[in-house]
Amino acid sequence: MVKRLGLALLLLVGISFALSAQTTIKYAFWGNPDAIGVEKDIIDAFEESHPDIKVTPIAVAYGDYHAKLQILIAGGQAPDVMRVDSYFFQDFLKTGALKDITAQLKADKVDLAKYYQTGLQDSVNAGKYYGLPWATAPLYVFVNTKVFKDAGVAIPKSNWTWDDFVKIARQLTKGEGENQVSGYGMTALEINQFLSMVWGAGEDLFTKDKSKFGLTTPGATKKLDEIAALIKEKTFADPAIFTNTDVNMRYFVQGKIGMMLGAASSILSLQKSEGVDFTLLPFPGTAKIPNVTISKSNIIALYSKIKDAKQAAAAWEFLKFLRAPGEPGELLYMKAKRMPPNVDDLALWDIYADSTKPPKNVAAVTKEINAKYGRILPLRAGWTEIQGLVMPQLQKVYAGSVDAATAMKEIEPQVNAILAKK
Amino acid sequence: MTLSASQKEAIAGYAFILPIMSGFLLFLAFPVVASFFVSLADWNLINDPEFAGIGNYIQLFQDPFFWTCLKNTAYFSLFAVLFGMFLSLYLANLIHETKPKGASFFKSSLFLPVILSSVAVALVWQWLLDGQMGMINHLLNMVGLPSVPWLTSPAVALNSVILVAVWRQIGYNMVIFLAALANVPDELYEASSLDGASRFQTFWNVTWPLISPATFFIAVTSIINSFQVFDITTILTNGGPANSTNTLIMMIYQNGFQFFKMGYASGIAYVLFGIILIITAIQTIVSKRWVHS
Amino acid sequence: MSTLTVHKPLERAGAYILLSIFAFLMLAPLFWALLTALKPVGAVFDDPFGLSVDTWSLKSFTDVFKTTPFHIYMFNTLKITFFSVIGVVATSALAGYAFARLKFPGRDFLFMLLLATMMIPRQVTLVPTFILMKEFGLIDDHLSLILPGAISVFGMFLMRQFFITVPIDYEEAAKIDGAGVLRRFFQVILPFAGSTIATLVLLQVMAVWNDFLYPMVFLNSELNRTLTLGLAILRGDMDTQWNMLMAAVVISNLPILVAFLITQKFVIKGIATTGLKG
Numbered sequence: 007m008v009k010r011l012g013l014a015l016l017l018l019v020g021i022s023f024a025l026s027a028q029t030t031i032k033y034a035f036w037g038n039p040d041a042i043g044v045e046k047d048i049i050d051a052f053e054e055s056h057p058d059i060k061v062t063p064i065a066v067a068y069g070d071y072h073a074k075l076q077i078l079i080a081g082g083q084a085p086d087v088m089r090v091d092s093y094f095f096q097d098f099l100k101t102g103a104l105k106d107i108t109a110q111l112k113a114d115k116v117d118l119a120k121y122y123q124t125g126l127q128d129s130v131n132a133g134k135y136y137g138l139p140w141a142t143a144p145l146y147v148f149v150n151t152k153v154f155k156d157a158g159v160a161i162p163k164s165n166w167t168w169d170d171f172v173k174i175a176r177q178l179t180k181g182e183g184e185n186q187v188s189g190y191g192m193t194a195l196e197i198n199q200f201l202s203m204v205w206g207a208g209e210d211l212f213t214k215d216k217s218k219f220g221l222t223t224p225g226a227t228k229k230l231d232e233i234a235a236l237i238k239e240k241t242f243a244d245p246a247i248f249t250n251t252d253v254n255m256r257y258f259v260q261g262k263i264g265m266m267l268g269a270a271s272s273i274l275s276l277q278k279s280e281g282v283d284f285t286l287l288p289f290p291g292t293a294k295i296p297n298v299t300i301s302k303s304n305i306i307a308l309y310s311k312i313k314d315a316k317q318a319a320a321a322w323e324f325l326k327f328l329r330a331p332g333e334p335g336e337l338l339y340m341k342a343k344r345m346p347p348n349v350d351d352l353a354l355w356d357i358y359a360d361s362t363k364p365p366k367n368v369a370a371v372t373k374e375i376n377a378k379y380g381r382i383l384p385l386r387a388g389w390t391e392i393q394g395l396v397m398p399q400l401q402k403v404y405a406g407s408v409d410a411a412t413a414m415k416e417i418e419p420q421v422n423a424i425l426a427k428k
Numbered sequence: 429m430t431l432s433a434s435q436k437e438a439i440a441g442y443a444f445i446l447p448i449m450s451g452f453l454l455f456l457a458f459p460v461v462a463s464f465f466v467s468l469a470d471w472n473l474i475n476d477p478e479f480a481g482i483g484n485y486i487q488l489f490q491d492p493f494f495w496t497c498l499k500n501t502a503y504f505s506l507f508a509v510l511f512g513m514f515l516s517l518y519l520a521n522l523i524h525e526t527k528p529k530g531a532s533f534f535k536s537s538l539f540l541p542v543i544l545s546s547v548a549v550a551l552v553w554q555w556l557l558d559g560q561m562g563m564i565n566h567l568l569n570m571v572g573l574p575s576v577p578w579l580t581s582p583a584v585a586l587n588s589v590i591l592v593a594v595w596r597q598i599g600y601n602m603v604i605f606l607a608a609l610a611n612v613p614d615e616l617y618e619a620s621s622l623d624g625a626s627r628f629q630t631f632w633n634v635t636w637p638l639i640s641p642a643t644f645f646i647a648v649t650s651i652i653n654s655f656q657v658f659d660i661t662t663i664l665t666n667g668g669p670a671n672s673t674n675t676l677i678m679m680i681y682q683n684g685f686q687f688f689k690m691g692y693a694s695g696i697a698y699v700l701f702g703i704i705l706i707i708t709a710i711q712t713i714v715s716k717r718w719v720h721s
Numbered sequence: 722m723s724t725l726t727v728h729k730p731l732e733r734a735g736a737y738i739l740l741s742i743f744a745f746l747m748l749a750p751l752f753w754a755l756l757t758a759l760k761p762v763g764a765v766f767d768d769p770f771g772l773s774v775d776t777w778s779l780k781s782f783t784d785v786f787k788t789t790p791f792h793i794y795m796f797n798t799l800k801i802t803f804f805s806v807i808g809v810v811a812t813s814a815l816a817g818y819a820f821a822r823l824k825f826p827g828r829d830f831l832f833m834l835l836l837a838t839m840m841i842p843r844q845v846t847l848v849p850t851f852i853l854m855k856e857f858g859l860i861d862d863h864l865s866l867i868l869p870g871a872i873s874v875f876g877m878f879l880m881r882q883f884f885i886t887v888p889i890d891y892e893e894a895a896k897i898d899g900a901g902v903l904r905r906f907f908q909v910i911l912p913f914a915g916s917t918i919a920t921l922v923l924l925q926v927m928a929v930w931n932d933f934l935y936p937m938v939f940l941n942s943e944l945n946r947t948l949t950l951g952l953a954i955l956r957g958d959m960d961t962q963w964n965m966l967m968a969a970v971v972i973s974n975l976p977i978l979v980a981f982l983i984t985q986k987f988v989i990k991g992i993a994t995t996g997l998k999g
Contacts, residue, residue, distance in 0.1 A: 039788035039954060042943075064941050067953045073685030077938055080473040081855040097688050101474040195668070246580040246669050247559055252961055256560070391687040395493070401670035405582065416492070434824065440902040441825035448816040449831070451872030456838045459849035466848065473848070519743060526736040536985045537744040539992075540751070543923075543981050545931035547949050548970040551956065552754045555963055561769045563753055595747070600992065607993030656842050659933055680844045690848060697845040704840045 027058055029320040034064040034078065034085035036071035044342040051338060052327050059320045061087075079103045084309045086321035087328075089140055091304050092128040096387040098307075104136045105310040110322055111135055120331035120349045122372075124380040125303035137307035138329035141345040143269040144301045144375045145198060146286040148276070151364075153178055153187065153264035164288050164374050168206045171290040175241045178264035186240065191254055191263035194245035194401045197393050198300050198383065199267060202289040204229050205298040205381065211392075212384050212425065219421040221396070221414045230410035234403050245404050258284075270346035270358070270368075277363045285365045288379035301380040303348065350376065388424040395420055467694035473684075477691065484695035493671070494679065494696070501675045504590060505654040512594040513646055516601035521631070523602075524609040535606070539599035546596070550663035553592045554579070557664075582672035585665050589673050592660055597653075601646050608642035609635065640719040648711055655704050676700045758782065758968035765963050781968035785955070788965070791972060793944055794951040799976070801866050801947065802929045808871025809925045810918055817880025818906050822892070832881075835874045843934065851938055861941040870929050876921045883917040884910060919984070920991030930977055948973040 035045055042065040049061045064085055066074045072094045078084055079101065090098055098104055111118065116138075118126060125142025129135060154161055157178045162170055175189025192199045201211060209226035212218060220226060236242045243263050248254040255272060257263045259279050267289070276282050291298040306329055312318040328335035331349050339345045340357040347354035355361075355369035365371075399413040431439070467484055471477035488494050519538065523531055541549065556563050557578035565575040578588040612635055620630040636643075658677050661667065667674035667682075676696060684693030757765060759777040785791050819825070820832050850869060851860075859865040887910055895909045933949040940946060946954075955962075955969050981988065 038956075042954075043788075063943065065943060065954070067956065069956075070937055070953065073681075074937065076473050076685060076688065077851060078941070081851060081860055083855075083860055083941065097472075101472055101688075103474060246577065246582075249559075249580055249665075249668070253558075253560070388687065391689075394682065394687070398668070398671040401582070401668070405670070420491070420493075437823050437902065438825035441819045441823035441828065444815040444819035444823065444902075444906075445831065447812040448835070448872060448877055451812060451868070452835060452838070452874075454853065455850055455869040455872055456841065456846060456874075458853065459846035460838070460841055462849035462852075463845050519740070522736050522740060526733055528733070528737055528740060532986065532989075534740045534744055535989055536982075537747050539985075539989060540978075540981070541747055543927055543977055544751075544974050545949060545952075545977075547931065547933055547952050548974050551952070551966060551970055552750050555757065555967070556750055556753060563770065566770050595750075599747070603989050603992045652840055656844075658844075659931075677842060677844060680842070684844075684848065694845070694848075697842055700842055701840065701845060704842075705837075708840060 028060055029058060029314075029316050030060045030062060031087060031317060031321050031324060032062045032064055032083075032085040033324065034066070034071075034075060034088040036066055036068040036089065038067070041344060044339070044344040047342065048328065048335060048338045051334060052324060055334075056320075056323060056327075059323065061324060079309070084311070086309050086312055086317060087306065087324050088309065089304060089306050090137070092302055092383070092385055093389045093393075095128065095136070095305055095307075096131070096385055096389065099131055099136060100387050103310055105308040105312075106134045106136060107138075107308060107322070107325075108133075108135045114326065114330075116326065116330045117332070120351075122301070122303075122348060122350050122376045124301035124376055124382055125348055127382050128303040128385065129305040129307070137305035138325060139303040139348045140306045140329065141270075142301065142303035142348040143271070143346050144299050144372060144380055145202070145267050145269055145289065146299075146371065146375075147289055148258060148266050148268045148272065149285050149287055150258055150261060150264050151283040151285060153261050156261075157264070161285060162287065162290075164371065164379070165296065166287065166290045167292050168203070168290050172236065172241070175236070175265065176239075179239075179241045186243075187261065188243035188263050189241045190236075190265045191243040191248060191257055192245055192267050193248040193251065193254055194404055195248075195250070195397060197389075197396060198302065199245075200230070200233065200400065201383065202291075202298040202300055203233060206289075206291045206295055208295060210384060211396075212386075216384055216386050217425055219414070219418045219425070222411070222418050224411075227410035227414055230400065230403055230414070234406060234410065237404050238406055246401065258282075273359050273365065273368060274343055277360050283364050285367055286371045288371065288375050291379070297379050297381045299375050299379040299381065301375065301382055346372075386425070388427065391424055392421055463694045464698060466691055467698050469691045471690045472688040473690045480691060484692045485699070487692065488695050488699060493674075494676075496671050497674050497676045497679045500586060500671075500673060501655060501677075504586060504593070504657070504675060505651055507587075508590045508593045508597075508654045508657075509647065509650045511590065512597050512650060513601060513643070515594065516598045516646075517605050517643075519598070520602045520605035520609055521635075524606060535599075535603065538602055541596045542599045544596075546659040547663065549592065549596055550660045553595075553660075554664055557588055579665050580669055582670040585669060585673050589661055589664055592664065593654065593657060596660075597650065601650070604642050604646055605639065608639040612638045637718075640715075644711070644715045644719045648708060651707055651711070652704055655700065754967045754970055757964050758971050760964050762962065762964060781964040782972065784965050785969045785972060789951055789954065790944065791948075791951055791969065794946050794948045795973070795976070797863065797945060798930060798948045798973075801863050801870065802926055804863075804867045805870030805929045806922050806925045808867065809873045809876050810921060812871055813873060813876035813880045813921060814911065814914065814918070815906075816877045817882075818884050818910060820877070821881045821884035822910075823902070835877065839874045839878075847934065847938060850935075854939060860939060861945055863940075863945065865939040866929070866932070866935055866947075869935070870925075873921075873925060873928075876925065879917060879921055879924075880914070883914055887913050916987065916991040919987055923981075923984075923988050923991065926977065926980075 033049070037045065042063070045063060045065065049063060052061060053059065064078070072091065075085075075088060075090070075098070084103065090104070121139055122142045124144075125139040129137040129139055149161060151161065157180070159174055159177050162174060178187060178189040180187050197211065204210065204221065204226050207225045207229040209223050209229065210220045212220045221230070233242065237244060243257065248257070251268070251272070254266055255268070255275060258266045259276065259282050276284060288299040306325060308318075308321050308325055312321060327333050329348070336347070336349055336354070337357070340347065340354050343358055346358055350373070352369040352373070355372070359368055395417045399417055402408045403410045403413050466477065468479065468481060469477035470480045470483075523534060528534065559565060559575060559577055559580055562578070564578070569575060577584055579585050616634045616638070617630060620634050625633065656677055657675070658681070661673050661675055661678060665673040667678055677700065680693045680696045680700070683689045683696065756772070758781045759779070761776050761778055761780065764771060764776060820828060854860055854865040891909050892905050895905050900909070931949065933953070936947045936950050937953070940950065952966075952969055952973060955966055
């Protein structure tokens with residue numbers, strides 16, 4: 007009896023010891039219910055291989071995510087591991103909430119060369135790494151092959167230029183009212199929808215040192231006016247219709263626009279709707295400036311002020327599991343089709359996208375973009391605020407109610423004020 | 429020591445208001461004072477705030493975006509309140525005058541949108557007003573009318589938002605008007621009709637003055653509420669297109685939680701509070717001249 | 722019959738038609754949401770306006786529960802609403818009575834002070850309240866919503882306006898019988914307040930049930946989420962599945978809808994009194 011009691015006691019002590027040895031970390035990310043399911047599966051896989059670490063998910067809808075993240079950090083509830091959209095990366099960096107992991111990457115020999123280099127750049131600041139890329143995705147030009155065929159237009163090659171693009175878009179444009187087909191369709195909601203065009207004109211959102219607003223230059227405003235003119239002649243569909251990317255995609259599927267801008271996730275959405283034949287291209291630049299395709303990556307970062315050393319180590323283990331090349335995370339994300347490959351490996355694309363369906367060239371064109379056509383956004387703190395200033399003005403330009411020079415001049419002082427903040 | 433009756437009553441009074449006053453101090457008074465201090469600082473919520481004096485307020489009045497939002501808020505409030513009050517009074521009067529069979533069915537169905545969550549209301553209307561897939565444009569096309577860019581044209585979007593807001597609040601106001609109408613003594617109508625007054629004259633001379641307290645109540649609460657409409661605009665248009673539906677309350681949220689400018693956001697909140705206060709004060713003063721007591 | 726009531730058949734017919742149109746305008750969007758929810762997934766985009774009954778299914782509704790723990794969200798919302806409402810009725814009735822009937826120094830000043838705060842936008846108090854909750858250790862705890870939810874200046878105002886209308890004689894009689902304040906409040910005055918309390922309950926249920934901003938800020942874990950947060954998650958930002966979303970809209974509003982249909986007469990009567998002068 008005593009023996010049994012002793013055994014039970016020993017067992018109890020053992021259990022409580024095991025429990026206390028377990029480290030709990032919090033992991034924040036955004037997503038809809040499907041995406042949350044994917045993350046949970048990955049967490050399960052991690053907990054299986056790391057029984058001493060428990061991961062608590064904090065999932066929020068994308069629209070509220072960064073506000074929530076800010077509040078969590080402010081409230082002393084910061085997640086140990088957190089996904090950050092690169093739009094907000096600099097803002098969070100400025101608060102000191104993101105951990106410099108350069109030394110850890112080196113110590114654990116994480117092979118950064120394996121990543122698409124454009125994607126990796128979005129997590130770097132002043133030569134230091136503050137996270138690992140999550141969902142490196144170029145913005146491809148999606149080409150609806152049926153619309154091209156109907157108009158008798160050949161599919162262009164990757165080295166096409168802006169002039170080719172405009173010419174083709176005009177050839178695709180026809181019809182009126184309900185039957186209107188436009189060559190190209192883009193939203194007027196985000197900077198990434200038009201910046202490629204400005205890049206092609208040799209201009210940029212900011213000056214080179216990112217200290218001043220760049221869209222007031224004659225070159226930039228001329229390009230913006232040109233876009234407005236293309237909208238007016240219906241070569242570009244009226245961007246106001248596209249209140250979100252869903253609508254943009256719907257028009258593409260219905261053949262109401264011949265080309266659109268889209269990320270890798272749009273490939274999966276399109277593959278779900280039967281019978282849409284499409285292919286991908288880099289964004290057209292010029293012979294002199296071919297690299298105008300936006301490549302953007304989100305970041306998974308660690309919280310900089312984790313007090314407990316064991317917890318900090320666990321967070322780092324989890325980050326590596328999720329994102330380091332050769333670790334299981336990349337493949338798990340790929341299998342769940344949650345994120346396009348970040349590691350430069352063609353085989354991963356076959357897992358991510360359905361290779362029996364169009365587009366057949368996704369891996370090849372992605373490689374090309376990373377080698378030749380890609381460019382990262384001039385991201386910096388205050389990006390969303392600047393976007394909030396620029397896009398409504400641009401919507402007015404697109405609607406033809408004001409010319410680009412006037413519209414951009416109007417917001418120049420405010421943009422410069424944001425840029426002047428340290 | 430024995431307490432006098434009035435002392436006992438005072439103690440009871442304090443005891444009775446203790447729960448609400450402690451809640452008031454914690455969840456209203458403290459936050460209101462605290463956010464005033466925040467409005468005097470630059471603060472990204474995470475790092476220590478930096479004192480900025482009245483810098484946020486100066487910046488605010490120079491910010492064209494603030495004026496755009498103020499204009500939209502004023503336009504929205506004015507038309508949502510006027511249109512909402514007119515329709516609800518008209519419907520209440522219609523029910524009151526005709527006393528239709530099934531009056532309670534009409535009352536209940538008109539009241540139904542009031543009880544739905546504003547998030548749900550906004551989602552349903554977003555679906556109805558969709559330019560291409562929306563039922564409303566489909567119906568318009570069926571009768572040969574062109575599609576309307578409900579949420580995609582800067583000239584139309586704010587009106588669409590007003591439409592949805594009115595749809596949601598009509599029932600509430602109508603029920604209050606109905607109660608006020610029921611309290612108007614029938615004899616007054618009889619006297620008026622003996623005088624040979626037209627229906628409109630009767631309404632204007634008899635009904636309108638007598639229901640003025642209800643009208644005043646609805647006007648005040650509607651304006652306070654309309655200045656604070658957030659869910660509907662956020663979901664329907666998120667401030668677009670071209671900022672045509674961005675309001676002050678959304679500007680507060682955007683600056684505080686998206687642009688990392690909590691001090692600035694608090695400044696806007698205080699200005700909004702001031703505006704509501706002034707409008708209510710004006711309403712109260714003006715009401716002394718027309719509200720029947 | 723009063724002279725006011727319209728008797729002309731043509732006018733009455735016109736009124737019926739007008740009222741029916743408005744009733745239709747109010748109800749149709751809700752039916753459309755229900756119809757969308759009943760459609761199979763593909764049909765929402767392929768045939769958005771079709772009405773074919775034979776394809777209806779409840780799949781969207783079951784999908785809502787499969788993809789999210791919606792029943793837990795429902796329970797959380799019910800729980801927060803329930804306790805907030807109890808709190809609000811208690812604090813409002815007590816304070817309303819004190820402000821209406823009891824004399825104590827500073828009464829009118831405190832009353833005006835409370836009324837003035839009715840005009841404060843909730844966004845103003847959000848961040849300081851958050852910091853407060855953090856100090857209390859109540860982040861990600863439903864109490865962080867229940868406690869502020871138990872205070873309503875408007876509710877207090879409503880109760881006060883009602884208590885003022887109760888004839889003072891009843892209370893005087895009880896006073897002569899030697900009843901103390903508590904007994905007078907609970908046994909003499911409160912029993913009259915049924916329909917006003919019902920109104921307060923409904924208004925508070927609506928406010929708490931529909932709240933999005935505060936739960937979004939105060940709650941973190943999935944299992945603590947409320948219905949409105951669940952809706953936001955389902956909405957996503959791409960590939961919106963309208964039929965599932967509409968099903969979620971229907972589900973999340975159903976309890977409050979049923980409660981309203983059962984109590985509609987009572988509630989409408991109660992609401993009506995909010996605008997009457999006390």
